[in-house]
Amino acid sequence: MLKFQNKIVIITGSGTGIGKAIAIKFAENGANIVILGRRKEPLEEAAKELEQVISKVKSNSFVKIFPGVDVSDEDGVSKMFEDLKKSHGAVDIVVNNAGVSGPVTCFANAPISEFKSTVGIHLTGTFWTSSQAIKTMKPGSKIVTISTFFTEERPYEQRPYRFRSPYTASQGAKNRLAEAMSWEITDKKII
Ligand SMILES: NC(=O)c1ccc[n+]([C@@H]2O[C@H](COP(=O)([O-])OP(=O)(O)OC[C@H]3O[C@@H](n4cnc5c(N)ncnc54)[C@H](OP(=O)(O)O)[C@@H]3O)[C@@H](O)[C@H]2O)c1
Numbered sequence: 001m002l003k004f005q006n007k008i009v010i011i012t013g014s015g016t017g018i019g020k021a022i023a024i025k026f027a028e029n030g031a032n033i034v035i036l037g038r039r040k041e042p043l044e045e046a047a048k049e050l051e052q053v054i055s056k057v058k059s060n061s062f063v064k065i066f067p068g069v070d071v072s073d074e075d076g077v078s079k080m081f082e083d084l085k086k087s088h089g090a091v092d093i094v095v096n097n098a099g100v101s102g103p104v105t106c107f108a109n110a111p112i113s114e115f116k117s118t119v120g121i122h123l124t125g126t127f128w129t130s131s132q133a134i135k136t137m138k139p140g141s142k143i144v145t146i147s148t149f150f151t152e153e154r155p156y157e158q159r160p161y162r163f164r165s166p167y168t169a170s171q172g173a174k175n176r177l178a179e180a181m182s183w184e185i186t187d188k189k190i191i
Contacts (some may be wrong), residue, residue: 001030001037002030002059003030004026004029004031004092004093005028005030005031005059005061006030006032006088007030007031007032007092008025008031008032008034008037008063008084008088008091009023009031009032009033009034009091009092009093009094009095009105010021010034010036010084010091010093010094010095010096010120010133011023011026011033011034011035011043011094011095012036012037012071012095012096012097012098012125012129013036013037013071013097013098014035014036014037014040014043014046014095014097015035015037015041015042015043015045015046015084016023016037016074017034018097018146019037019097019098020035020046020049020096022076022095022097022116022154023035023046023050024026024049024053024150025062026093027053027054027057027061028053028057029061030057030059030061031052031059031061031093032061032062032064032088032093033061033062033063033064033068033156034063034064034065034070034073034084034085035047035050035063035064035065035066035090036065036066036069036080036098036131036133037067037069038067038068038070039067039070040065040068040089043066043067043120044065044067046065047065050063051063054079056124064084064087066080069123070121071096071098071121071124071125071126071128071129071179072095072117072120072121072125074082074124074128077125077129077132078128078132079150081132081135082125082134084136084179085135086134089136090136090137090138091133091137091141091142092137092138092140092141092142093134093143093144094129094130094133094141094143094144095127095135095144095145095146096125096126096130096143096144096146096174097146097147098121098125099121099122099146099168100117100118100122100169101119101164102114102115102117102118102164102167102170103118103164103166104163104164104167105163106146106163107165107166110165110166114166116168117166118166118167118168118171119169119170119173122167122169122170122171122173122174123173124168124186126145126174126177126178127177130143130145130181134185134188134190136187139188139189139191140189140190141190141191142175142190142191143178143181143182143190143191144171144176145174145178147174147178148167148171148176149170150167150168151168151171151172151175151183160172
């Protein structure tokens, strides 16, 4: 029996990059995989790779894709979780991975729309995805949130990240959000 056999894992922003790599690792370990993002093509490509992994490890797991889901759009995220609840019931693991670099410039030159969208994706997206996920989660389920070490205070290494204030602020807030949420769900035994 593979480690994550029969588990359902959702990874946000998983058609490319770190999200896709995490999805592959879970598939190698037997999980059913749900991947999502705004663009359809990368998700379809990633799904093909995941199917190959699943057939190699003979786990019989499924892959489901949710294209057109923007984690900063709460209606889209809510609908995805409703669909999943109807088709598959509870979710076991959620990985909040979706992210963008945001505007790379002195904060004084960053358009307010880009500031808001960076915060919306990293912070609001993590908040709402986690909030929807725990509605169906059982004890032992997990929420994993990807952030960055560039929020840390190390002045001689240009930290916090210089010329990426919206990104750095969103990630720092995301760290605190993850800590705060984790305290509030210990009684549910969700990690
Ligand atoms: N790479 C690094 O060195 C590094 C370092 C520290 C932290 N991180 C963090 O790690 C995470 C993944 O980074 P990565 O390097 O793998 O980035 P990436 O290759 O650019 O992948 C990001 C993925 O997120 C998706 N995405 C972006 N905005 C989204 C949204 N609003 N809703 C849903 N999906 C969205 C993108 O697909 P669509 O555009 O199709 O939506 C894409 O597939 C990010 O949170 C990033 O901040 C990365």
